[in-house]
Amino acid sequence: MSNSKNIKEEINQYIKIFIALGVLTVITVGIAYIEVGKMWIAVLLAMIVATMKGTLVAGFFMHLFHEKKIIYLFLGITLVLLCALFFITFGSVYNQVGEIEQGVIESTSSYIH
Amino acid sequence: MEVPYTVKPRLDTGLYNSKLGIWLFLASEVMLFGALFSSYILLRAAAPSWYAGPDVLNVPIGTLNTLILIISSVTILLSWTSIRLNDLKKYKLYMGATIFLGALFLFIKVYFEYLPKIDHGHIPSENNFYATYYTITGLHAIHIIGGLIVNLYFLGPGLKMYNKEPERFCNRIETAGLYWHFVDIVWIFLFPTIYLLPGS
Amino acid sequence: MSDHHNEPFWRKYIFSVDHKIIGIQYGITSLLFLLFGFTLMLVMRWNIANPGQAVPFIGGLLSEEGMLTPDRYNSFGAMHGTIMVFLGVVPLAVGAFGNYVVPIQVGAPDMAFPKLNMASYWVYFVGGVIMLSSFFMPQGTASSGWTMYAPLASIANTGETIWLISMLFLITSSLLGSANIIVTVVQLRAPGLTWMRLPFFVWTQFITSFLLLLAFPPLQAAAIFQFMDRVFGTSFFLPSGLYVGGEVLNVAGGGTPLLWQHLFWFLAHPEVYVLILPALGIVAEILANNSRKPLWGYRSMVYSGIFLGFMSFVVWAHHMFLTGMGTTMAAFFQTTTMIISIPSVIILSSLFISLWGGSIRFNTPMLFALGFLPMFGIGGLTGLPLGLASADIHLHDTYYVIGHFHYVVAPGTIFALIAGIYYWFPKVTGRKTNELLGKIHFYGSLVFMNGIFFPMFFQGLAGVSRRLYDGGETYLHAQGAIQYNDFMAFSSQMLFLFQLFFIYNLIYSLFKGEKSSSNPWDATTLEWGAAPSPPLPHLNFKEIPNVYRSAYDYSSPDALNKGVDFIPQNKKIEKA
Numbered sequence: 063m064s065n066s067k068n069i070k071e072e073i074n075q076y077i078k079i080f081i082a083l084g085v086l087t088v089i090t091v092g093i094a095y096i097e098v099g100k101m102w103i104a105v106l107l108a109m110i111v112a113t114m115k116g117t118l119v120a121g122f123f124m125h126l127f128h129e130k131k132i133i134y135l136f137l138g139i140t141l142v143l144l145c146a147l148f149f150i151t152f153g154s155v156y157n158q159v160g161e162i163e164q165g166v167i168e169s170t171s172s173y174i175h
Numbered sequence: 176m177e178v179p180y181t182v183k184p185r186l187d188t189g190l191y192n193s194k195l196g197i198w199l200f201l202a203s204e205v206m207l208f209g210a211l212f213s214s215y216i217l218l219r220a221a222a223p224s225w226y227a228g229p230d231v232l233n234v235p236i237g238t239l240n241t242l243i244l245i246i247s248s249v250t251i252l253l254s255w256t257s258i259r260l261n262d263l264k265k266y267k268l269y270m271g272a273t274i275f276l277g278a279l280f281l282f283i284k285v286y287f288e289y290l291p292k293i294d295h296g297h298i299p300s301e302n303n304f305y306a307t308y309y310t311i312t313g314l315h316a317i318h319i320i321g322g323l324i325v326n327l328y329f330l331g332p333g334l335k336m337y338n339k340e341p342e343r344f345c346n347r348i349e350t351a352g353l354y355w356h357f358v359d360i361v362w363i364f365l366f367p368t369i370y371l372l373p374g375s
Numbered sequence: 376m377s378d379h380h381n382e383p384f385w386r387k388y389i390f391s392v393d394h395k396i397i398g399i400q401y402g403i404t405s406l407l408f409l410l411f412g413f414t415l416m417l418v419m420r421w422n423i424a425n426p427g428q429a430v431p432f433i434g435g436l437l438s439e440e441g442m443l444t445p446d447r448y449n450s451f452g453a454m455h456g457t458i459m460v461f462l463g464v465v466p467l468a469v470g471a472f473g474n475y476v477v478p479i480q481v482g483a484p485d486m487a488f489p490k491l492n493m494a495s496y497w498v499y500f501v502g503g504v505i506m507l508s509s510f511f512m513p514q515g516t517a518s519s520g521w522t523m524y525a526p527l528a529s530i531a532n533t534g535e536t537i538w539l540i541s542m543l544f545l546i547t548s549s550l551l552g553s554a555n556i557i558v559t560v561v562q563l564r565a566p567g568l569t570w571m572r573l574p575f576f577v578w579t580q581f582i583t584s585f586l587l588l589l590a591f592p593p594l595q596a597a598a599i600f601q602f603m604d605r606v607f608g609t610s611f612f613l614p615s616g617l618y619v620g621g622e623v624l625n626v627a628g629g630g631t632p633l634l635w636q637h638l639f640w641f642l643a644h645p646e647v648y649v650l651i652l653p654a655l656g657i658v659a660e661i662l663a664n665n666s667r668k669p670l671w672g673y674r675s676m677v678y679s680g681i682f683l684g685f686m687s688f689v690v691w692a693h694h695m696f697l698t699g700m701g702t703t704m705a706a707f708f709q710t711t712t713m714i715i716s717i718p719s720v721i722i723l724s725s726l727f728i729s730l731w732g733g734s735i736r737f738n739t740p741m742l743f744a745l746g747f748l749p750m751f752g753i754g755g756l757t758g759l760p761l762g763l764a765s766a767d768i769h770l771h772d773t774y775y776v777i778g779h780f781h782y783v784v785a786p787g788t789i790f791a792l793i794a795g796i797y798y799w800f801p802k803v804t805g806r807k808t809n810e811l812l813g814k815i816h817f818y819g820s821l822v823f824m825n826g827i828f829f830p831m832f833f834q835g836l837a838g839v840s841r842r843l844y845d846g847g848e849t850y851l852h853a854q855g856a857i858q859y860n861d862f863m864a865f866s867s868q869m870l871f872l873f874q875l876f877f878i879y880n881l882i883y884s885l886f887k888g889e890k891s892s893s894n895p896w897d898a899t900t901l902e903w904g905a906a907p908s909p910p911l912p913h914l915n916f917k918e919i920p921n922v923y924r925s926a927y928d929y930s931s932p933d934a935l936n937k938g939v940d941f942i943p944q945n946k947k948i949e950k951a
Binding site: 072076087094104105109111112119120124132133136137140141143147148155 | 189195205213217221228241242248260352360363364366371373
């Protein structure tokens, strides 16, 4: 099936990535306790670290870094559509007509008051 | 004739069938969890107030569970390398470890998170924080259960295929591993978003 | 490989992994669901024409006085839409036609994952049983429209929960099926079958499968949220301070009904392209075959189809123009909706132009395929005012919308699916259908489809709302438009009668139809040129064909040199 020398190198790589993931997990929790003031900075930092961890798992454990073109194509399409779902929905809700009192929900439920 | 390319990859795509199949399934799962995340962000951004994760949820338990899943990702990879080296004993050891760690994740979640919360009267209907917490982590837990069932099958009755078609069996373990890693990635994003963000 | 010759009955016909058996299972089940959805509509149409009166024959089943009560009308309406879309048309177009035809047209012995294929049928079946069971539950069926808008659907005391559970099964079935089709088309094409040699039908099934794969999950998320709202009292879609029956609803609040609408329509818009794409594929096959010339603009049609599929994901909120949307987002969705009409027009025009200079044969499948073209044209054109935000203010939620989408689905898609049944019947059964019965079926259906749906445009423009139990009787502004209701009810009954010719034709021909050769239509694609009628169980072909030419080699120089007007894809011509 595969020769054992290559596989031993493969396993070494997995262990190294695992250690990186462990460190990043500690960092994830660590930065949560730092007061950054603004919410969006906290979210951005959390997402950056999570994306790094996710990329390591996807790239090395799931072998995405050495995958075939057609898989990249299908996954690329998926990501574009996911961004469409997220950003366009967000844009629509924030573009709603009505009073913005305590946040978006007040305006969308303006038919109640 | 048999369905071709179940084991040997097709030349122009370079893939065997179930590898393409599982990536397509994972693409749909990306859309599912993406929709859940988008909804969570929308509800949260629009809410007048939202708990800080660490005030309400148990961060050490969550961190432990994160590490448990990451280790289980490594063990399922090791089960795959073992079976490729024809080491049936090590394969069973690592696959068993993966299943054990997955079950441990669920046990910790239920026994140390869900049950104490319910005891204190924190049910999904209390407010949208708890609603999204229970729904999203619950759906993730259901995906873990699905993965455990698949992995148990490959540790038990599914192992028969290894005797007749070893290469095809190795491909199946790779496929199962891809699913398991995806469930791990979902948690990697879930954990900081739900447990660690400050309140408003 | 297991011994296929000595399979017990239940493995051969019930739990078969052969894509042909599964395709037939999907076909029969979905046709029965279509018939049932049709009968729901017959009762509704009769009631709209005769509001408040006892329904003849079946009145006793409906209520004590025999009339269709407003609550029951709502439940029939919600179920008609749900059953037709999710249990009828899509399983027929994708589950039946996709499963049966795609593997043979790409030259494969079966789908990529035969066991998964079987699973997807049975999950669909269970989902269908659950949906139907709601008719017998004490709470009744869902009655908040097939669109299940929050907050009504979240708090209604009718069978919405069963609808949600059934949808989880149907969505799962759809995901399994669509992954199967994509892998089959990518991986199992026969040697020589390049992407641009694929029949247009395979392209449409391939694109449709992507729509199903990627658009359904957000609805699954929404269904889970609504399930939580109904069963566990959460407030994903319930805002704070909602008044129900004079009192504030006792929920935590903080949610928004808009979130349901966005997630629902994110699926439901691509869903309508799922409804039309396979139909366009079937019509393309039949038109090329019966005009004895290649499809005009095949390449443009393929690229248009791909562009259409992609654009279908970014137009969804044209269903939501009246939700208080700001002008920026309204302009965005209006623009994308106008853009998406371009590939549709390219494909429809190419189909029309394909007929030019052809040697047209007017058999039954061709009649339905030709009938599809202007009907889909009307459906598409009437969609344009709906896609413009300002015109939509007047037309949203009126009968104009119902007329528009029924034109595209009923004399549109369903005509194409019927054409496909007549076209592939000889391949599936080895027998031909009766041409006279087929022609009667066609002309009657064409006339009465228009009889039901064309007046709806007048009613909608007059302002008659949809989902009205009495069809507008009690509204002053509707009085000028409701006189059509009698004619529409009559047309619906006549349409039903003409379908009896179809049902009789299928059953009679199955047993007593004239035997057919393997290629009665002199067609070029692999299912006709390389497989017997019916194709071999589990194998389809005696040996996997090699492909040497494009999908529509009709009246080409090579053919005419040989004294024939077509060459099958798998035939090699030795150049002298």
